[in-house]
Amino acid sequence: MSTVAEAASCREATPPRYDVLVVGAGLHGGLAALALLDARPGLRLALVERDERPAGNHTWCFHAADVPRDVGGWFGRLPVLEWPGYRVAFPGFSRELALPYRCLTADALVAALRAVFAERPQATLLTGCAVQAVSADCVTLVDGRVLRADCVIDARGGATQDQRGGYQKFLGLEVALEADSGLDRPVLMDACLAQGPQFRFMYVLPLAPRRLLIEDTAFALTPDLDAAGCRAAIRAYAAGHGWHITQVVREESGVLPMPWRGRPPAPARPLTLGYSGGWYHPATGYSMPAALRVADLLARHGTEAVPAIQAAWHAQARQFRFGQLLNLLAFRGFRPDLMWHPFARFYRLPLATIERFYGQRSTVLDAARLLLGRPPRGFGSAWWGRDRRARACS
Ligand SMILES: Cc1cc2nc3c(=O)[nH]c(=O)nc-3n(C[C@H](O)[C@H](O)[C@H](O)COP(=O)(O)OP(=O)(O)OC[C@H]3O[C@@H](n4cnc5c(N)ncnc54)[C@H](O)[C@@H]3O)c2cc1C
Structure with a gap:
């Protein structure tokens, strides 16, 4: 078995016991592996990816404020683009927001992973290796072989099915x-x-x-x-x-x-990260803030991070429900051609409120700013449209 990034292949792998197995080398699995290996250089970690190349074909953006305070050296390994802010534009209203905004490309994540695996002889990146089943202490590959570890992280992506919205x-x-x-x-x-x-x-x-x-x-x-x-x-x-x-x-x-309905179950063992674990913002689609938060906890606590991650998940659950409520109001309250009004209103809010919203760190006051006051133009138009259609059909 080769120990250099991507030199290891599914066929070459003999199944030793690992400290950590991470399944899926996308955003969440990739950052988790990077953070763990950087903070715990001796860790016997295997990152198992179905595709020949990790990280897929993405460009992941996030606000600079989403990066946890005192983040470890693993984050510095990621070459990111940064801009001092961004613009939004709606009919009759535009704004330049001085909120530093960053971007991580899949190529940059792959480069950081290659470098860290090349430096850690006891760590293995297995590519072209589809996983069939994941349990608390082992991973079964599609070819039937079983890999074992003290800690298994499932980061295979994909959203849970039982959600409505x-x-x-x-x-x-x-x-x-x-x-x-x-x-x-x-x-x-x-x-x-x-x-x-x-x-x-x-x-x-x-x-x-x-x-x-x-x-x-x-x-x-x-x-x-x-x-x-x-x-x-x-x-x-x-x-x-x-x-x-x-x-x-x-x-x-x-x-x-x-x-606007449904939520994946709270994290247990194996630890589910990424979209399928509910680590994303239901109203913006961003999952980078959650991925950074979890990677930071893994870097700090290593394989003992599960309780801290569970606590973070419960804290995020409130923010998740808030995002779901906003989705319900947007989709059920506004006709599609008028749906831009609530977004135009959102982008008029104070910068700190906007920044915290993206990072799933909204305060009670932020929530009040978003929900209270005169409703945005067009609110209720979806109901009127449905009523009219229903009357026309009857
Ligand atoms: C095109 C695009 C752009 C996005 N842009 C942003 C953005 O700017 N900012 C942001 O915060 N969010 C963004 N998102 C949303 C979200 O952050 C991403 O979808 C993110 O990649 C989700 O991370 P993940 O780890 O859950 O899944 P993924 O990144 O998809 O990773 C899952 C990995 O698991 C592997 N895998 C799956 N099944 C198996 C298996 N059976 N065996 C082994 N490996 C397997 C996959 O090949 C993949 O590499 C974007 C999403 C998309 C689709």
Whole structure:
């Protein structure tokens, strides 16, 4: 068995006993392994990934304030892009928010993982290795072999099935431009688009002067993604801004749950991280803040981190329910073409309230700011629309 990152393959592996087995080298599994290996260099850890390459094809953004205070050296291993803030735009209202915003690419996560596994001879990155079953102290691979460990972490991604709600679905094109875009910071939400049967906006990340990631995003009640329509809309949006695309470098897409009912069970053994463990923000779709929080706890407490992670999960459960309530109000309260109003109102709030909301750290006062006062324009329009449709049908 080779001990260097990605040199180890499924076939070569003989099944020794590990201290920790992490299943899934995506965002949560990757950060968990990185944090554990950095803080506990002697740990016998195996990171088991189904695909040949870890980390998938993503660009993960987050607010600088989501990084835990006094975070360990593992975070410094991650090359991240940073901007001093971002913009949002709605019909009749736009704002520049001075909230430092960061981005971690899948390539950067892969590079950090390769480096840490190369330095730790007792650690193994097994790629091209699909896992069939996970239990508290062992992992069964699809070829039938069983790997054993004192601590098993399941970070296979995917949302739990028993949730009810809407979806955030998006397709992004990373494009090379003929000339500088002129954008010096991301555009988190440009809702100045023709709205139709689903609420739509564009999200733009200036990765370099001539390189943009442009995502066409929709909030909808159905998970179907019109990929061709998104690509065409992105090209039209770019053209409308005078950005001449010379090449589409990469494409990424996602359909994320925006539930208003249901919640995965509290973490037990094996420890479930990532989306399937409920470690995400139901209203924004972001899971980076939760991934950073859990990785920080793993770095601090090592294999004894489970109680601290369970406590963090219960603290986050309140924030999760708050996000679910907002999803319910947005999807059930507003007709899709008017759904931008609550978001425009949200982005008028104080910066600290916005920042804490993204990081699932809202205070009672933040919640009051979001919920109290005059409802945003269009509230109730979904009910009226349904009533009218119901009357028309009867
Ligand atoms: C395109 C896209 C962009 C996003 N952008 C952001 C963002 O900007 N900020 C943010 O906070 N969130 C973002 N999200 C949401 C969320 O943070 C990501 O989906 C994140 O990757 C979820 O992390 P995860 O570890 O749960 O799953 P993943 O990152 O998907 O990792 C799961 C890993 O497990 C592996 N795996 C699955 N099954 C098996 C198996 N049987 N055996 C072995 N390995 C297996 C997969 O191959 C994968 O590598 C984005 C989501 C998508 C889809």
